[in-house]
Amino acid sequence: MFDRAKAVIAFVCAAAGSSGAAAADPANLFDPYFPIQADSFVELSSASAPVGDAGEIIRQAIGQAASVNSAAARWHAAEQGAEAAELDYLDNSSLYVESALSSDGATRYTYGVRVSLPLYDGGARTFRTRSSQRSADAAANEANDELAATIVDLASALASLQLAWSIGTIYERQQNDLLALRDQVQAEIAVGTASRVDLSLVDIQIQQLAISVIGAKLNAQQARKAFYGIAGMYPARFDRMASIASALPTSEDMAIDMAFRNNAKLSASTNNAMAADAYADSIHAGAGAKLDLNLDFGGTSDTLISGLEPVGRVSLRLSVPLDAGSGARVFQARYEAQAAGLAVDAARIGVAAGVGSLFEALAAARDRRTLAERAVQSAQDALYGILQESKLGERGVSDRISATSRLAETRVAAAEAAYQVGVTEHLLAAQLGILPDIYGIRLQ
Numbered sequence: 001m002f003d004r005a006k007a008v009i010a011f012v013c014a015a016a017g018s019s020g021a022a023a024a025d026p027a028n029l030f031d032p033y034f035p036i037q038a039d040s041f042v043e044l045s046s047a048s049a050p051v052g053d054a055g056e057i058i059r060q061a062i063g064q065a066a067s068v069n070s071a072a073a074r075w076h077a078a079e080q081g082a083e084a085a086e087l088d089y090l091d092n093s094s095l096y097v098e099s100a101l102s103s104d105g106a107t108r109y110t111y112g113v114r115v116s117l118p119l120y121d122g123g124a125r126t127f128r129t130r131s132s133q134r135s136a137d138a139a140a141n142e143a144n145d146e147l148a149a150t151i152v153d154l155a156s157a158l159a160s161l162q163l164a165w166s167i168g169t170i171y172e173r174q175q176n177d178l179l180a181l182r183d184q185v186q187a188e189i190a191v192g193t194a195s196r197v198d199l200s201l202v203d204i205q206i207q208q209l210a211i212s213v214i215g216a217k218l219n220a221q222q223a224r225k226a227f228y229g230i231a232g233m234y235p236a237r238f239d240r241m242a243s244i245a246s247a248l249p250t251s252e253d254m255a256i257d258m259a260f261r262n263n264a265k266l267s268a269s270t271n272n273a274m275a276a277d278a279y280a281d282s283i284h285a286g287a288g289a290k291l292d293l294n295l296d297f298g299g300t301s302d303t304l305i306s307g308l309e310p311v312g313r314v315s316l317r318l319s320v321p322l323d324a325g326s327g328a329r330v331f332q333a334r335y336e337a338q339a340a341g342l343a344v345d346a347a348r349i350g351v352a353a354g355v356g357s358l359f360e361a362l363a364a365a366r367d368r369r370t371l372a373e374r375a376v377q378s379a380q381d382a383l384y385g386i387l388q389e390s391k392l393g394e395r396g397v398s399d400r401i402s403a404t405s406r407l408a409e410t411r412v413a414a415a416e417a418a419y420q421v422g423v424t425e426h427l428l429a430a431q432l433g434i435l436p437d438i439y440g441i442r443l444q
Helices: 003-016 052-064 066-089 124-191 196-231 252-262 264-286 327-390 397-432 433-440
Strands: 040-044 094-103 105-119 290-302 310-317 441-443
Touching: 003 094, 003 264, 040 052, 040 066, 052 066, 052 105, 052 124, 052 196, 052 433, 066 124, 066 441, 124 196, 124 264, 124 397, 124 441, 252 264, 252 327, 264 310, 264 327, 397 433, 433 441
Parallel strands: none
Antiparallel strands: 040 441, 094 105, 105 290, 290 310
């Protein structure tokens, strides 16, 4: 029976081709698979700010991020749903083939085309189409929000990796300084100006630093694993994370205004609210009367192909739903639309508060970085002074150990402050909705 049905469709397609339309391959009508060409939905363009070699690593890795491609695929699925909603004015139309066995044992075949054209439905289809389109726009916003969040995660992983490298280098440098001090202490022991206790103090510091170096290396490995967990690849070596400060607004008011225009979550919330409004309108319109024009052209025969006696019929159908629950569904849709509208207000408040908080956090992080850099310079000056005084016999081994440790501590604090500035800059840019543009990354 299935093969016969295919034969009938082949006959109908051939007839359509003979009348001027393109002939169709009936086998394709039964193929459930459609090719999806894109392996990655990420497209790279020129970055709007200098992002350095670390930024290039992010640009190359983002296309491998499964979460980003998954969100983009949902967006395209929503687009197809919107397109289907726009074209469903023939959703009650069909090409039909029927086979029936009569009481005398004969098989009769009925086939033809039925078309139902909506003349009036209160705008229900228009509202449904509008709702689907707004839902697709919201899916695009959500995909871009996932893109920005993933860029932040990748940048944070690279910043953590750079921080671990920096701290490890600082500790190794301090180790070398203490090893040089140990040699000096041994020479002083030989001439009687230092004791074995001084040597033990130096050894304790060297051993503690060896533990700290191991911790820094472990943190570096964890940062690399975090990057791999997002992009499915390990990052290459890079010099440093570039600052994106030049792309950020200089005042909080400018930042909030930019976020209101570009924040992807806020845009998604707005589009979802508009989709909910349109859906509520479609439910209300669908509860009313409908008028359809029905066209039927087909025939019945004792054989599969020959003996067809086509008959055409035209009719008008007025229908009024007798659904007791339609009123409740209308109210339900209206309340859901109201909730979606209130969610937009909440999103705007959240965006404004989030931008303000990040703007203040960035200012504080920059101040800490400046103070930490000054502390490094002061610690360097102090170490130099103590080393000079130790040559005069005015400073002991413990003083030199303390000064070396203070310099390492201030360098670590400066590295941590620089890390915090970089991460906060990325968080703020993501909240403003401009981070993908800064990196020259967009979804296609």
